[in-house]
Amino acid sequence: MPLNRDFVGRRFVADTPFLVGREHIRQFALAIGEHSPLCHDLDAAKAAGYIDLVAPPTFLTALGMWRPVIPTHDPTLGLDYSLVVHGEQRYSLRRPVVAGDEIVVSGTITDIRNAGRNELLISDYEFVTTAGEVVAAARASLVSRGTAMAEKGT
Numbered sequence: 001m002p003l004n005r006d007f008v009g010r011r012f013v014a015d016t017p018f019l020v021g022r023e024h025i026r027q028f029a030l031a032i033g034e035h036s037p038l039c040h041d042l043d044a045a046k047a048a049g050y051i052d053l054v055a056p057p058t059f060l061t062a063l064g065m066w067r068p069v070i071p072t073h074d075p076t077l078g079l080d081y082s083l084v085v086h087g088e089q090r091y092s093l094r095r096p097v098v099a100g101d102e103i104v105v106s107g108t109i110t111d112i113r114n115a116g117r118n119e120l121l122i123s124d125y126e127f128v129t130t131a132g133e134v135v136a137a138a139r140a141s142l143v144s145r146g147t148a149m150a151e152k153g154t
Helices: 022-032 042-047 059-066
Strands: 011-013 084-093 102-115 118-129 134-144
Touching: 022 059, 059 102, 059 118, 059 134, 102 134
Parallel strands: none
Antiparallel strands: 011 102, 084 134, 102 118, 118 134
């Protein structure tokens, strides 16, 4: 079943902000093999000029999973997760995420298009503190395998 293209242009906002904690940063850093003292040692982070521990840039991926905004499980979107693979992820960082940040995640489905027999679901995300500071933007794509409708004339 093809994806519902009526979702293109829809914006979704997390219902609650995410309070980034030191242990979130430490555990994420350990999980990805990041050993920088900026992620683990408060004194080292402060000596480097940060107010608290610094999250690795890809921490935003986890934050987006803890506060999911794109309704991938909405049956009216038509996304069958058994057919999905992650296509791409890009970030544009304005500043590092640090422990103590309260971040609101929002996302917009910007495109759904055919790629051969597959469909690509493209989403843009924004990560903003509760004080209104934009921390980062992201773009992600999901590949829905084998769900593209045949184009007319093919």
